[in-house]
Structures are given as C-alpha cells and as structure tokens.
Amino acid sequence: MANTLRFGPIAVPLSQAFFVSKHAFGLVNLKPTQPGHVLVVSRRPVARLGDLSPDEVADLFVQGQRVGRAVEKLHAADGLTLCVQDGAAAGQTVPHVHLHVIPRRPGDFADNDDVYRELESRVDNDRRQPRSAADMAAEAAVMRRELGDWDDAI
Amino acid sequence: MANTLRFGPIAVPLSQAFFVSKHAFGLVNLKPTQPGHVLVVSRRPVARLGDLSPDEVADLFVQGQRVGRAVEKLHAADGLTLCVQDGAAAGQTVPHVHLHVIPRRPGDFADNDDVYRELESRVDNDRRQPRSAADMAAEAAVMRRELGDWDDAI
Helix, strand or coil: CCCEEEECCEEEEHHHEEEECCCEEEEECCCCCCCCCEEEEECCCCCCHHHCCHHHHHHHHHHHHHHHHHHHHHCCCCEEEEEEEECHHHCCCCCCCEEEEEEECCCCCCCCCHHHHHHHCCCCCCCCCCCCHHHHHHHHHHHHHHHCCCCCCC | CCCEEEECCEEEEHHHEEEECCCEEEECCCCCCCCCCEEEEECCCCCCHHHCCHHHHHHHHHHHHHHHHHHHHHCCCCEEEEEEEECHHHCCCCCCCEEEEEEECCCCCCCCCHHHHHHHCCCCCCCCCCCCHHHHHHHHHHHHHHHCCCCCCC
16 A cells, blocks of 8 residues: 555645545544544545545445544544535535544534634634644544554555 | 325425435425525434444435536536534534535635535524425426436335
8 A cells, every 4th residue: 555645636644544445535634623623535536526436425425424433432522514515616625525524512613604614714724723743643543543443455 | 105204303295305215315495595405314214424324324425426416417506515414513403314415606605604604594594485385396396307206116
C-alpha cells in the first residue's frame, strides 16, 4: 500500500487516516469544526457522488455509520451531523467525494445551523488554527484503536 | 402493499411517495426549502442511522444517489446537498432516519449555509405555506416518471 492517500490534490500521510476499506478511507481534519469532526472519503478520486458505483456509495456510507458510532462514543455526543456537499454549488471545496461526520450535543453551537456555517468555511476560515501533524496522528491513532486496525492488504 | 407509508408518527399516502425499494422510500415534502427538496426514508421506523443494518444503510444511500441524479436533472441544478440530521442534538425533528436531498445552484441562497438554516426550521417555519395534496401528488408523479415505476411486490 502507498504511503499516502489521495484527497483531491492533496497527498495525505497514512498517519492521518484511521481506516481504509475497499472503497473508502477515514481522515482526521486539519481544521475541524468540532473535536471529532472527521471525513470519510471515496478511494476513487471523483468529484461527485453520482460518479461512484452503487458498491462505492454503499461502502462510503456503511463506513460512515461505523465512524459515526465511534466519534459519538469517543466524544460523548448525543447525535451526528452527516453531510455531503456534492458539487461546488453545494459548498464543496475539495473536488473529491467526502462525507462529513460531526458529533453533536445539545447547544454545541449557538444556533444549530452554525455547524453548517463552520462547515462551509472549513478551508478558508483563518480564525481556526491548523493543527500539528502530531495532533492529527494522535487523533487518528485513537480512532484506529476504536475501529480496529485496517487490513493492509486492501 | 399498504395504502400508506410510515414516517415517524405520520401515515403518508402513497401518492406522496415516488419510489419504494427493499429498505427505503422517497417522499416529497410538505414544506420544502427549495423546489425539488425531497426525502429518502428508511422503511424500518428507527430513529438513528446506527439502528440500521449495513444493508439498510447501503440501500438508503444508493437510492439517495439515484434520487439526487433525478432532482438535479429535473431542477436543472449544479449540485446537491445531502444531509442526515441524526438525532435531536443534530436538529432531527421527525425521529425516523431520513436523508434530505436538495438540488443546489450557485447563489440559490444568500449565504450558502442558509440552506441548512431552512433545513433546521423546516417543520416549524410558519413563513412557508404547506402545499396542497394535489401539488405534492403532482411532484411525486414527475419523480416517478423520472425514476421508473417501483415494484409493487416489494
């Protein structure tokens, strides 16, 4: 397996991934909106959900369910926001299909919809500091322990 | 097949549905945020995504992809917002797993995140008038024509 995973134009080090399945992988965020806000990304680097095969769609969201359970448990949350911004007109910033999985608690944002405001501005928002590689690797390691090691043979 | 489909506490007439698959069905909205904003609902009436089996998750989102293609085409859109509000803490108002599929165009909301504000307030928003049963049946008929008739034997 390569030492990096492709996310749009970015080569992401494996240390920032927390699972790899047949058609998807999980990534921690450089600038999460919330602790535990992670991404599930299609392995095939296509822009739109409609570009994926049914098997690829199924794996992306079955993995999303699994990842959602893990972040909800790890972050003692009461719910999840799961969202695909499918195309630039929907706020997509990296042209590569990815599912946002965000643990939620009552009152975690002043207005409930502020979670989406943060989501839309995820890449551009200068108020949020990018995290260090060490922080991201540490979060990925916690997620890997929760989910179980992936099969390197995939 | 029964004459109604269950969506939380609501018995929805089949005239408002536009597909029924093994584990999911498609519904038009009483108060859509946008023309073409529709729902894909799990047939088993459980509240949380984590309550579904992997087969149920897979069908929900594979159907969501199919429905997304249809609404994007029918509404001449450039993208889609696909979102599950999974639990009350995430803004879920009907405690029954459902995927929002919303066709998007550049500039369709003053701020891109206003789509979510509308989504959060979908049930309570008194500014939006509920549509007539005839309007909803007409939209469902257009969607059925686009998607192909469902198999009544399901």
